[in-house]
Amino acid sequence: DPVPIDLHLPDNYVQHTLKTQKELPPITWTNWWRELNYISLAVLTITPSIALYGVFNVPLCWETAAFSVFYYFVTGLGITAGYHRLWAHRSYNASKGLQYLLALAGAGAVEGSIKWWSRGHRAHHRYTDTELDPYNAHKGFWWSHIGWMLVKPRRKPGVADVSDLSKSPVVRWQHRWYIPLILAMGWAVPTAIPGLFWGDWVGGFFYAGAARLCFVHHSTFCVNSLAHWLGETPFDDKHTPKDHMITAFVTVGEGYHNFHHQFPMDYRNAIKWYQYDPTKWFIAVCSFLGFASHLKTFPDNEIRKGQLTMQLKRLRETQDGIIWPGDAHDMPIVSWDSFQEQSAKRPLILVAGFIHDVSTFLDEHPGGRHLLVKYIGKDATTAFFGGVYDHSNAAHNLLSMHRVGILQHGYRQGLDDKTIPPSQRLRIAKY
Amino acid sequence: DPVPIDLHLPDNYVQHTLKTQKELPPITWTNWWRELNYISLAVLTITPSIALYGVFNVPLCWETAAFSVFYYFVTGLGITAGYHRLWAHRSYNASKGLQYLLALAGAGAVEGSIKWWSRGHRAHHRYTDTELDPYNAHKGFWWSHIGWMLVKPRRKPGVADVSDLSKSPVVRWQHRWYIPLILAMGWAVPTAIPGLFWGDWVGGFFYAGAARLCFVHHSTFCVNSLAHWLGETPFDDKHTPKDHMITAFVTVGEGYHNFHHQFPMDYRNAIKWYQYDPTKWFIAVCSFLGFASHLKTFPDNEIRKGQLTMQLKRLRETQDGIIWPGDAHDMPIVSWDSFQEQSAKRPLILVAGFIHDVSTFLDEHPGGRHLLVKYIGKDATTAFFGGVYDHSNAAHNLLSMHRVGILQHGYRQGLDDKTIPPSQRLRIAKY
Ligand code: HEM
Ligand code: HEM
Ligand SMILES: [Fe+2]
Ligand SMILES: [Fe+2]
Ligand SMILES: [Fe+2]
Ligand SMILES: [Fe+2]
Numbered sequence: 001d002p003v004p005i006d007l008h009l010p011d012n013y014v015q016h017t018l019k020t021q022k023e024l025p026p027i028t029w030t031n032w033w034r035e036l037n038y039i040s041l042a043v044l045t046i047t048p049s050i051a052l053y054g055v056f057n058v059p060l061c062w063e064t065a066a067f068s069v070f071y072y073f074v075t076g077l078g079i080t081a082g083y084h085r086l087w088a089h090r091s092y093n094a095s096k097g098l099q100y101l102l103a104l105a106g107a108g109a110v111e112g113s114i115k116w117w118s119r120g121h122r123a124h125h126r127y128t129d130t131e132l133d134p135y136n137a138h139k140g141f142w143w144s145h146i147g148w149m150l151v152k153p154r155r156k157p158g159v160a161d162v163s164d165l166s167k168s169p170v171v172r173w174q175h176r177w178y179i180p181l182i183l184a185m186g187w188a189v190p191t192a193i194p195g196l197f198w199g200d201w202v203g204g205f206f207y208a209g210a211a212r213l214c215f216v217h218h219s220t221f222c223v224n225s226l227a228h229w230l231g232e233t234p235f236d237d238k239h240t241p242k243d244h245m246i247t248a249f250v251t252v253g254e255g256y257h258n259f260h261h262q263f264p265m266d267y268r269n270a271i272k273w274y275q276y277d278p279t280k281w282f283i284a285v286c287s288f289l290g291f292a293s294h295l296k297t298f299p300d301n302e303i304r305k306g307q308l309t310m311q312l313k314r315l316r317e318t319q320d321g322i323i324w325p326g327d328a329h330d331m332p333i334v335s336w337d338s339f340q341e342q343s344a345k346r347p348l349i350l351v352a353g354f355i356h357d358v359s360t361f362l363d364e365h366p367g368g369r370h371l372l373v374k375y376i377g378k379d380a381t382t383a384f385f386g387g388v389y390d391h392s393n394a395a396h397n398l399l400s401m402h403r404v405g406i407l408q409h410g411y412r413q414g415l416d417d418k419t420i421p422p423s424q425r426l427r428i429a430k431y
Numbered sequence: 432d433p434v435p436i437d438l439h440l441p442d443n444y445v446q447h448t449l450k451t452q453k454e455l456p457p458i459t460w461t462n463w464w465r466e467l468n469y470i471s472l473a474v475l476t477i478t479p480s481i482a483l484y485g486v487f488n489v490p491l492c493w494e495t496a497a498f499s500v501f502y503y504f505v506t507g508l509g510i511t512a513g514y515h516r517l518w519a520h521r522s523y524n525a526s527k528g529l530q531y532l533l534a535l536a537g538a539g540a541v542e543g544s545i546k547w548w549s550r551g552h553r554a555h556h557r558y559t560d561t562e563l564d565p566y567n568a569h570k571g572f573w574w575s576h577i578g579w580m581l582v583k584p585r586r587k588p589g590v591a592d593v594s595d596l597s598k599s600p601v602v603r604w605q606h607r608w609y610i611p612l613i614l615a616m617g618w619a620v621p622t623a624i625p626g627l628f629w630g631d632w633v634g635g636f637f638y639a640g641a642a643r644l645c646f647v648h649h650s651t652f653c654v655n656s657l658a659h660w661l662g663e664t665p666f667d668d669k670h671t672p673k674d675h676m677i678t679a680f681v682t683v684g685e686g687y688h689n690f691h692h693q694f695p696m697d698y699r700n701a702i703k704w705y706q707y708d709p710t711k712w713f714i715a716v717c718s719f720l721g722f723a724s725h726l727k728t729f730p731d732n733e734i735r736k737g738q739l740t741m742q743l744k745r746l747r748e749t750q751d752g753i754i755w756p757g758d759a760h761d762m763p764i765v766s767w768d769s770f771q772e773q774s775a776k777r778p779l780i781l782v783a784g785f786i787h788d789v790s791t792f793l794d795e796h797p798g799g800r801h802l803l804v805k806y807i808g809k810d811a812t813t814a815f816f817g818g819v820y821d822h823s824n825a826a827h828n829l830l831s832m833h834r835v836g837i838l839q840h841g842y843r844q845g846l847d848d849k850t851i852p853p854s855q856r857l858r859i860a861k862y
Binding site: 004006007009011012014015089090126127161164238261262265296299301302303304305306308309311312313318319322323364366367368370371374386389390392393397398401421422426427428 | 435437438440441442443444445446520521557558592595666667669692693694695696727729730732733734735736737738739740742743744746747749750752753754795797798799801802805813814817818819820821823824825828829832852853857858859860
């Protein structure tokens with residue numbers, strides 16, 4: 001058995017590597033032609049050129065159009081359900097037959113072998129947003145979309161183990177026959193099917209072959225670019241991955257990327273039934289038919305924790321944006337006599353141990369000025385707390401904003417819940 | 432000057448009154464005919480009978496239809512902008528002219544004089560949902576809608592002061608001439624305008640008079656029934672009032688009743704511009720034209736406190752529905768030697784001072800079984816916290832669920848933030 005490449009990593013591998021490993025020099029106007037990755041460059045420029053030529057010169061019949069869309073989904077699922085969720089993340093088990101089908105379909109997407117792809121993708125998850133991430137989103141939208149393939153990597157991606165894949169006969173088989181497989185699945189099959197069935201060899205080549213391939217490419221690339229740029233972060237905002245419906249539509253369901261980076265071994269990307277995740281639907285159908293099993297899901301309890309934390313994080317901003325009553329520890333402690341004396345000069349009212357200056361509120365009081373005036377220099381606790389009127393929570397909150405002091409020995413027993421305005425009984429606490 | 436009736440209320444007025452004041456006997460099959468309020472009963476049954484007769488016997492021309500809708504809004508605004516927001520709640524000041532207009536329009540709604548109406552309404556706010564509330568929503572939808580008017584009140588409504596209104600010449604004038612005013616504004620004017628301008632006296636009487644009056648009645652009654660039944664409680668859920676768009680449409684904008692009960696002296700019911708509150712728009716236009724002034728609004732800071740509390744309340748249910756890691760105080764404290772000994776029998780891993788049993792997780796670990804096995808009986812803190820892999824917040828949360836013990840003397844300095852899983856750093860605290 002092959003030994004996992006990361007078995008003997010030291011405990012400080014990441015920090016140590018980032019500090020000591022050399023990067024290639026940055027790309028400049030003088031060195032760029034030496035730094036290009038000519039193979040990817042060829043694949044990613046010649047394919048769209050062929051497609052564009054076809055669009056302007058070859059008529060498109062509806063059968064070929066429909067087949068191209070169909071084949072887009074077939075090869076797309078090869079990547080999403082195969083390369084990504086099955087091999088890179090082991091999020092379910094597939095029967096031998098399904099594995100071969102996915103390996104073939106994935107080859108038709110012409111994005112490298114399962115082994116190469118998964119190695120890079122595991123490094124992306126393992127070192128997301130760092131220099132060891134091969135498609136580090138912090139280096140810009142275009143870098144993560146396509147730039148990282150067009151030039152030689154500036155730095156070796158971080159260690160990621162794929163020894164499990166090296167053991168898989170299907171993965172080994174696909175890696176071994178990769179060049180013939182992409183010629184067959186990427187070009188020959190999409191040309192031959194329209195050719196043999198409705199005589200449209202040329203349309204098949206240009207539309208189901210070249211144009212479809214461009215779409216599959218940029219669709220998958222969007223998982224590295226768009227999915228790290230557009231949308232919300234309902235599960236965690238530590239890193240760049242985001243959730244967005246548009247990304248999901250563009251990527252055959254890989255658009256709930258915030259969820260995915262938190263729970264990468266979950267066979268789902270979308271957890272709600274109404275969200276668009278055809279890759280999940282495909283896997284579920286395969287499982288129903290007996291071709292897939294052991295569909296992994298992250299415990300719901302832990303998923304909800306992530307959501308709760310993010311919601312609290314947002315509410316914490318609200319909490320921080322609100323003006324709260326002054327801290328009781330900063331208030332003067334006033335004797336009863338001093339309270340009486342002061343009350344002759346300004347309208348002070350005692351409620352639940354706190355002395356309140358209501359000068360600005362006398363004429364605003366919905367219950368009337370007279371009821372406040374009546375309690376100047378007196379204890380209005382009972383009246384305020386329902387004896388005369390059971391004030392709303394809003395009134396309690398407002399009251400707390402008028403605190404100016406604490407009555408000495410005035411903190412009566414059993415009143416603790418009255419001294420805390422309702423808006424501060426539930427609050428977001430931070431360790 | 433009249434003395435406010437509630438000036439000398441004792442501090443325990445509410446509880447004392449509820450305990451000592453007698454209620455009338457409940458309505459039964461034998462006593463109901465003696466308990467009916469025959470005046471209201473007449474108004475509330477004869478008007479719809481006239482309207483129904485008209486619907487089946489009198490043709491409706493479009494001018495009269497349009498005028499009826501218009502007059503519905505005029506008399507509706509008389510209640511909402513006049514009776515309710517101006518007089519009952521003093522939420523703004525109105526010029527003499529506007530006051531007379533509103534008093535006339537409000538008389539056209541035939542719901543009692545300003546003084547009578549405001550006295551009941553203030554009691555409703557002051558004793559919401561209690562026995563002292565004349566239209567206590569806890570007594571059922573139909574009671575709060577219309578029942579409370581059809582029978583004699585079972586108990587004197589709680590004290591509510593209207594001495595400010597007794598001082599107002601407009602209010603006194605309307606109260607004095609109330610019977611002629613309702614005959615004029617409720618019946619004569621809506622009959623005469625269609626009669627004089629397009630010759631439809633009969634249509635005017637049946638549609639702009641009777642039918643329009645029924646709609647205005649039940650529209651206003653909905654504020655006491657529907658607005659206490661249907662919708663959300665975004666500001667406070669201590670009492671029954673609720674916010675709902677449908678109620679707003681039905682009641683000329685009085686449908687944000689949860690807000691209104693929290694902030695009754697706010698001239699608005701809806702605070703968002705896209706919510707339906709034509710009464711607010713009317714007041715704002717009057718203010719723009721110089722007929723209204725001193726439009727009161729509750730401080731935004733306090734409004735946001737209410738919203739925050741309610742959102743936290745809902746999240747607290749989520750928090751309570753989640754399973755959290757066991758309390759550190761309940762865990763055994765384990766010596767290093769015992770940790771080593773135990774690790775030979777089951778997979779124990781030390782992270783940030785806690786000992787974790789990962790038996791159920793070995794084969795689930797996305798990073799592979801080998802990385803966990805390597806750390807059995809060892810301290811994986813550095814590796815887990817980024818040295819090998821900077822685990823997601825979800826991984827930290829999951830980790831905390833595997834805690835089985837605390838290493839004796841093992842709590843290293845500076846690690847405090849590592850011992851608290853991310854989902855517990857922000858949490859809703861309750862006093
Ligand atoms: C000193 C600080 C006080 C503050 C900040 C305050 C605040 C408020 C507020 C905001 C309301 C509007 C309704 C509500 O939100 O519940 C209100 C209504 C009222 N308050 Fe106060 N209040 C104070 C003291 C008192 C006292 C001492 C009394 C009685 C002795 C009193 C009696 C009333 C009554 C009867 C109403 C009802 C008005 C109505 O709905 O018609 N208030 N108060
Ligand atoms: C003992 C408790 C552990 C738990 C509960 C745990 C949990 C997880 C989880 C949930 C993931 C998925 C990705 C994520 O959510 O961040 C993950 C990935 C990973 N873990 Fe752990 N882990 C543990 C220990 C370790 C240790 C000790 C190491 C290293 C020595 C390690 C190395 C990795 C690696 C390298 C990955 C990346 C897999 C990938 O994305 O390809 N884990 N772990
Ligand atoms: Fe990603
Ligand atoms: Fe992934
Ligand atoms: Fe109400
Ligand atoms: Fe009201």
